[in-house]
Amino acid sequence: MRRHINVGxxxxxxxxxxxxxxxxxxxxxxxxxxxxxxxxxxxxxxxLHPQLATRHLHHKANEIGSGHxxxxxxxxxxxxxxxxxxxxxxIIGPASAKTELASHIRAHAPDxxxxxxxxxxxxxxxxxxxxAYAKRHFKLPLPRVQAxx
Numbered sequence: 001m002r003r004h005i006n007v008g009x010x011x012x013x014x015x016x017x018x019x020x021x022x023x024x025x026x027x028x029x030x031x032x033x034x035x036x037x038x039x040x041x042x043x044x045x046x047x048l049h050p051q052l053a054t055r056h057l058h059h060k061a062n063e064i065g066s067g068h069x070x071x072x073x074x075x076x077x078x079x080x081x082x083x084x085x086x087x088x089x090x091i092i093g094p095a096s097a098k099t100e101l102a103s104h105i106r107a108h109a110p111d112x113x114x115x116x117x118x119x120x121x122x123x124x125x126x127x128x129x130x131x132a133y134a135k136r137h138f139k140l141p142l143p144r145v146q147a148x149x
Contacts, residue, residue, distance in 0.1 A: 024086030025134035026079060027122060028093040028101055030072075033079045036131055037086060038140060043131050046082055050075040076104040080112060089115050090137050092122035092130070 023038040033048045050072040079101060083089050089112065091098050098119050106113040118137065125133065135142050 022087035023138045025090040027130050028097045035082045088117045091119045
């Protein structure tokens with residue numbers, strides 16, 4: 001099941017819409033978060049986007065600031081809420097958003113922070129690659145691929 005949600009329009013009764021699974025992986029950058037709840041019978045995906053599109057920023061010499069967009073706290077809050085029913089959480093992504101999310105969770109949701117098992121670098125994998133990566137990490141059975149023949 002796939003759902004795409006813009007931040008700010010998350011259902012209030014989110015727990016009723018998301019089945020409870022023990023493992024979750026979130027792949028995050030500053031433009032989106034893909035959250036997969038993993039179970040023995042498959043996975044559910046939710047994709048969240050920040051409220052405002054990320055602007056292209058450039059750092060200029062002799063100016064204050066890093067040239068990076070400020071983290072969207074509402075975005076991180078909604079990602080955190082989507083992880084609330086997971087027993088173990090793996091956070092992956094290509095840039096600083098993964099560590100910013102982990103810091104946000106530690107500061108605002110210590111009960112979920114205790115369930116973060118790792119924060120790791122991952123480029124831009126496909127959805128199937130994200131799920132396979134998480135299944136290997138959590139030591140869940142991978143789907144069997146039948147050999148041609």
